[in-house]
Amino acid sequence: MMELKQLTEQVYYLDGPTNIGVIKDRESAILIDSGLDDSVAKKILRILEDNNLTLKTIINTHFHADHCGANNYLQQATEAEIYAYGIEAAIINYPYLEPLSFFSGANPIKDLKNKFLMAKESKVDHLLKETNIKLNFDSIEVEIIPLQGHSVNQIGVVVDGVLFCGDSIFSKKVIDKHKLLFYTDIEKQKATLEFLAETNYDCYLPSHAKATTDIRELAKVNLDCINEIEGIIFKLLESAKSTEQLLQETLAYYQVKLKSLQQYHLMKTLIMAYLSSLYNNDRIELELRDNCLYWKSIKG
Numbered sequence: 001m002m003e004l005k006q007l008t009e010q011v012y013y014l015d016g017p018t019n020i021g022v023i024k025d026r027e028s029a030i031l032i033d034s035g036l037d038d039s040v041a042k043k044i045l046r047i048l049e050d051n052n053l054t055l056k057t058i059i060n061t062h063f064h065a066d067h068c069g070a071n072n073y074l075q076q077a078t079e080a081e082i083y084a085y086g087i088e089a090a091i092i093n094y095p096y097l098e099p100l101s102f103f104s105g106a107n108p109i110k111d112l113k114n115k116f117l118m119a120k121e122s123k124v125d126h127l128l129k130e131t132n133i134k135l136n137f138d139s140i141e142v143e144i145i146p147l148q149g150h151s152v153n154q155i156g157v158v159v160d161g162v163l164f165c166g167d168s169i170f171s172k173k174v175i176d177k178h179k180l181l182f183y184t185d186i187e188k189q190k191a192t193l194e195f196l197a198e199t200n201y202d203c204y205l206p207s208h209a210k211a212t213t214d215i216r217e218l219a220k221v222n223l224d225c226i227n228e229i230e231g232i233i234f235k236l237l238e239s240a241k242s243t244e245q246l247l248q249e250t251l252a253y254y255q256v257k258l259k260s261l262q263q264y265h266l267m268k269t270l271i272m273a274y275l276s277s278l279y280n281n282d283r284i285e286l287e288l289r290d291n292c293l294y295w296k297s298i299k300g
């Protein structure tokens with residue numbers, strides 16, 4: 001059951017599987033993300049109506065379906081205009097790009113074309129071409145900051161001292177439970193966490209955790225987890241391994257048993273993110289042998 005919770009005079013959020021920001025701009029509402037699907041969209045509209053608010057704007061932090069899957073319904077049911085940045089906007093416009101990317105650019109297997117990996121299509125009205133910009137609405141100003149790493153062009157939204165963090169940071173509980181959290185660019189994710197640790201907003205709201213006033217400690221826990229996984233992968237590659245072998249051994253190390261084809265592709269992409277980061281920093285090397293790619297740590 002989603003509930004409207006207040007953070008500041010004009011800033012609220014709906015708590016749910018994905019937290020959704022609600023900014024009161026006079027009689028209108030600005031949403032930060034929209035949720036997974038039509039059923040979430042209907043709940044949002046009912047709550048806005050109960051609070052005499054008209055939906056005017058949706059700002060998506062990134063393209064993942066649990067953040068923009070309700071756009072489609074909301075866009076049809078209201079006059080809401082959608083804002084998104086860079087590549088995120090491209091995938092919100094063309095959701096097929098997500099399963100396509102998980103399947104190496106080939107037409108994806110049908111199992112990957114589900115509502116969790118392929119949101120319903122919506123049309124971005126305002127393509128943001130840069131970050132560190134301010135958007136001025138009737139009674140409030142919103143700042144867009146880069147929080148890349150989990151997703152290529154993820155943004156954070158700052159409003160009235162509150163930072164909506166998207167999936168740039170996870171709770172300690174989630175880290176302890178899952179360890180292998182989803183990132184596509186390890187270097188950018190590390191830079192994002194280092195940046196967050198130095199910020200001083202009044203309040204932070206991650207999409208899948210409770211609001212917090214202190215981000216420094218949580219950023220460190222997130223960063224330590226990434227560094228640990230990177231170290232494990234580097235160690236596993238002391239003997240040369242294919243991507244598939246490394247995936248299997250990393251999952252075994254963390255005692256993860258994959259339960260679906262979707263999870264397999266997410267985990268494989270995550271491993272690829274660690275590999276490209278290590279490779280681009282000249283910490284591992286790549287050899288094409290017998291028509292197979294092998295990764296190996298560089299000593300010294």
Ligand SMILES: [Zn+2]
Binds near residue numbers: 062
């Ligand atoms: Zn996400």
